[in-house]
Amino acid sequence: MSFRKSSFIVDCGRDPEGKRQYFNTLSRKFILLPGELEALAAAPGTDARVLEFLKKGKWLTPAASYEEELRDALDLITAAGSGSSALSVVFTVTTKCNLNCSYCFQNNAERMDAPAGICAALPGFIRKEAQARPAVKKVRLSLFGGEPLLRQEACLALLDSVQRECADLSLQFEAGIVTNGLGAAPDFWRAAAKSGLKKVQVTIDGSEKVHDAFRRLNGAGTYGPLLALCGPLSETFQLSLKYNLNRRSAEGFGEFVGDLAARGFNKANTHIVLEAVKAIDYNEAGDYYFPADSNEAGDAYAACAEAGLRAGWQVTLTHLFQPPCMYTQVRPSSLVIRPDGGISRCISVYNDDTDFSAGNITDAAPLPGNAAIRAVIEDGAGNCKAAKCPLFPVCMTGCPSHKKLKFGTIKTAFCRRAHIEKTIKDLGRIRSKDPKVFERLEF
Ligand code: SF4
Ligand code: SF4
Numbered sequence: 001m002s003f004r005k006s007s008f009i010v011d012c013g014r015d016p017e018g019k020r021q022y023f024n025t026l027s028r029k030f031i032l033l034p035g036e037l038e039a040l041a042a043a044p045g046t047d048a049r050v051l052e053f054l055k056k057g058k059w060l061t062p063a064a065s066y067e068e069e070l071r072d073a074l075d076l077i078t079a080a081g082s083g084s085s086a087l088s089v090v091f092t093v094t095t096k097c098n099l100n101c102s103y104c105f106q107n108n109a110e111r112m113d114a115p116a117g118i119c120a121a122l123p124g125f126i127r128k129e130a131q132a133r134p135a136v137k138k139v140r141l142s143l144f145g146g147e148p149l150l151r152q153e154a155c156l157a158l159l160d161s162v163q164r165e166c167a168d169l170s171l172q173f174e175a176g177i178v179t180n181g182l183g184a185a186p187d188f189w190r191a192a193a194k195s196g197l198k199k200v201q202v203t204i205d206g207s208e209k210v211h212d213a214f215r216r217l218n219g220a221g222t223y224g225p226l227l228a229l230c231g232p233l234s235e236t237f238q239l240s241l242k243y244n245l246n247r248r249s250a251e252g253f254g255e256f257v258g259d260l261a262a263r264g265f266n267k268a269n270t271h272i273v274l275e276a277v278k279a280i281d282y283n284e285a286g287d288y289y290f291p292a293d294s295n296e297a298g299d300a301y302a303a304c305a306e307a308g309l310r311a312g313w314q315v316t317l318t319h320l321f322q323p324p325c326m327y328t329q330v331r332p333s334s335l336v337i338r339p340d341g342g343i344s345r346c347i348s349v350y351n352d353d354t355d356f357s358a359g360n361i362t363d364a365a366p367l368p369g370n371a372a373i374r375a376v377i378e379d380g381a382g383n384c385k386a387a388k389c390p391l392f393p394v395c396m397t398g399c400p401s402h403k404k405l406k407f408g409t410i411k412t413a414f415c416r417r418a419h420i421e422k423t424i425k426d427l428g429r430i431r432s433k434d435p436k437v438f439e440r441l442e443f
Contacts (some may be wrong), residue, residue, distance in 0.1 A: 003060040005038045007069050008390050010421060012428035021432060023424045025393040026058050026073060030431055066388040070381065073393045078374045081329030087130055088140040088334040090347065091122060093148040093155060095339055099180055099215050113151060114339040118361065119158055121341060123165035125361035130169055132366035138172040149183045159195035174198050181226045182217055193236055200233055201240040202226060207252025227263050234266040242273040246288040250300040257311045272308045273316045274301060292402060293416040302426035309437045317443040320423065321394035327356065328377065328396055330369045337361055348401045355410050380413045391420050
């Protein structure tokens with residue numbers, strides 16, 4: 001069988017020592033090679049072990065054409081959920097909140113608590129889904145809002161009931177909470193840890209001044225109280241400080257990292273999570289936000305990631321490549337449950353949009369597979385095929401939820417090629433400068 005260079009490789013140029021750096025969009029890995037990948041693959045004297053390594057890592061492919069590679073990638077990505085050993089369930093305890101952030105996507109949804117009947121249905125839903133997926137060994141429950149800490153008793157009851165259900169099914173259980181961090185006493189955190197809570201994610205909107213302009217509680221800023229709370233939490237939980245990137249917050253990132261240094265965080269347990277928030281029409285602060293396809297957004301990701309890594313933090317870039325995501329899997333390994341029990345295949349869609357909603361947790365049958373998604377993506381990929389775009393595995397014609405907002409349909413492509421390529425090269429530059437520091441970056 002003959003092999004050639006995979007079409008899903010981005011050439012990131014030479015590193016300072018003259019080695020060639022490539023990024024594989026299928027495996028999401030970088031590699032440094034002494035020469036050009038295609039030349040290495042074709043040279044008769046190349047070590048057989050090197051060739052084997054390149055084949056295994058999908059740097060080389062036996063596929064005859066780009067179309068064949070694209071179909072293989074689609075097979076792999078759309079089937080990923082069915083083979084996943086973990087089932088992740090994001091449960092919206094309430095869409096109510098004690099803050100009033102202008103950009104919150106819940107501003108577009110009815111504010112309500114999940115009723116007792118829906119909370120009680122969750123363990124049975126998890127049983128039904130886990131039994132329909134033989135590969136599942138672990139359940140991850142994420143308590144989501146609004147602000148879940150407005151309903152602390154309900155949060156503890158949900159943790160207990162799902163933990164018991166998992167024990168009964170001999171499945172591992174791990175839970176997290178996405179919260180603004182305010183309003184829970186130490187007793188709550190102790191009880192939640194006992195009931196399986198391992199991860200806490202809180203949101204930061206910038207340096208103190210910028211954050212406090214967005215996130216106020218009873219008229220006062222929340223930045224100081226939040227950092228004071230999170231330092232001790234990082235001793236017990238894996239803590240994600242999700243830093244929303246926009247034009248204002250990007251400028252203040254250095255100040256934020258400086259503030260963390262003085263607060264006694266357990267760095268081994270703490271990740272800084274960077275995410276550029278999308279501009280959306282109901283957000284009155286829309287001018288602050290980067291357009292989804294702008295180099296400005298890419299520059300902010302790269303500059304803040306590098307600053308966080310250099311200060312010794314673990315950094316995660318989230319929604320950098322979108323999709324693949326829960327929407328692009330026939331049987332997603334992650335699901336979002338709205339307070340009314342409705343199931344969504346997208347973390348950002350909270351309405352009954354038929355492109356994204358998938359029944360209710362009270363339905364008798366397990367979630368139906370979305371076999372049509374493969375054809376929808378391939379139908380929109382005409383330009384990707386014509387251009388033999390190397391980014392297909394990290395783009396797949398773009399984020400369906402963003403397409404729906406921007407174009408009114410998911411059956412089209414939203415191309416961000418220049419933006420994604422530049423971002424990959426920026427990451428390659430950070431890696432070239434210091435591979436050890438780069439190991440602390442997840443994306
Ligand atoms: S459709 Fe877009 S916003 Fe929704 S989960 Fe997928 S990538 Fe994220
Ligand atoms: S939409 Fe653009 S960036 Fe995405 S795979 Fe197609 S050509 Fe590439």
